[in-house]
Amino acid sequence: SQQGEEDPQALSIQEGENATMNCSYKTSINNLQWYRQSSGRGLVHLILIRSNEREKHSGRLRVTLDTSKKSSSLLITASRAADTASYFCATASSGSARQLTFGSGTQLTVLP
């Protein structure tokens, strides 16, 4: 079953603005990962945050994790038109952590 729900489903912003996407999940996790998918392509890993971490940065990306609320957020700063893609959170559960269970995704459009 689908583990995560993402919010918003779609987001449209101007180039240079920041984009924030949220993810909620249901079960205990070992880690949470964010992936990006450009139209009609495979998924590309962006960042992994472990359950004992609260915040992580990678370039223009900032991820937070709140295990008490079972939620995570992905912030993309100074967005570019090339950031246009779907963004998925995925959880590796602490129980049977053999797979990634994906959220429903946020479609981000960055307008030039």
Place this chain on the structure above:
Amino acid sequence: DAMVIQNPRYQVTQFGKPVTLSCSQTLNHNVMYWYQQKSSQAPKLLFHYYDKDFNNEADTPDNFQSRRPNTSFCFLDIRSPGLGDAAMYLCATSIDRGLMNTEAFFGQGTRLTVV
């Protein structure tokens, strides 16, 4: 350099005609996964291999089978494709069966059309 390679990128098959999708990897990872992704939906795990150990998801239809003849290759066989099987099929690998501290590496996907 492509590390997880799926062939073909686009596949058209007839209703009911068996079709095989291919995946190869140059990463020497133990684990290989097949995901199905329908339009505007989340990828859904069909099954995975840990080495030769096959793990089927409970809700994966019997119509879907998989083979992993060696570490590098994995195949998805759809025995009798229906219109509802039209989707993007994603192959992925990981070095760690538990995905404890590592990510999955995805191929570009094969978009399957059933006519």
